[in-house]
Amino acid sequence: MHPSNSAALMAFSALTSSSVYAHDHHDEIEIISVMGAKQALSSNSSAMKMDLSQLETPGSISVYNQDLIEAQGAVSLGEVLKNDASVSTGNVRRGRERFYMRGFVLEPDQSYLRDGQFHLSRYSQPIELYERIEVLKGPSALLYGKSTPGGMINLVTKRAQEEEFHFNFQQEFGSFGYNKSMLDVGGALNESGSIRARSILSKSSEDGWREYKDGSKATQERFVGALMLEADLSDDTVLSVNYDRTEDEGGIDMGPQHIRNKTNGKYELAGK
Structure with missing residues (x-):
């Protein structure tokens, strides 16, 4: 065989083996797909x-x-x-x-x-x-x-729910005499669930962190009451009646009171 033909055959063989190797390497690649879903708080x-x-x-x-x-x-x-x-x-x-x-x-x-x-x-x-x-x-x-x-x-x-009956009572305690009680009760008033009711009652109280010289505090008392009624008049008509009342009573803490001392003309704090 002519030396030039031998060199050409060796070069062709080298190219052929390189091509086969690359093809085999490509077949070994694995593709992994990761899919996820994001859930929002509200839709x-x-x-x-x-x-x-x-x-x-x-x-x-x-x-x-x-x-x-x-x-x-x-x-x-x-x-x-x-x-x-x-x-x-x-x-x-x-x-x-x-x-x-x-x-x-x-x-x-x-x-x-x-x-x-x-x-x-x-x-x-x-x-x-x-x-x-x-x-x-x-x-x-x-x-x-x-x-x-x-x-x-x-x-x-909040609305009256169609479930048969639900009862939820919560009690909370905190610093400075904080106390809160809440009752949430309601459900369907008939078997079909076309008439529903719900009632929410909440009462809380808290002592102010500032104590005055007479021992009193700027306490806060709060009451919230609500009644919800719903009735399905037809497939596309709902009658809804809501009544709620809020009572918020207590002292207004605007800071310590400055009182002029008449004996020496200086100011003193009424708070402790």
């Missing part, structure tokens, strides 16, 4: 007046449902809104709660909704009556007319 909201998922909603809405409220042990609307970075708390004295959203104050007569309807919110809201809090961020005048530019807060009340 829909009513602040936009449409039953849409949050991914389909043309706006920015944060929803904090009952599971989150109970896990957090929230006793006020301000504690729930701590989960939202765009909301800050303002004045909370005298049983009131003022909030700022994106730097704009939330007005009591413009920025709060209850079940999609305007709600006057001048005092602390009874968080025991709400199953979720919806925070609608940004201008909302397109849907609700006059409103603040920061956004709105929609409070969704």
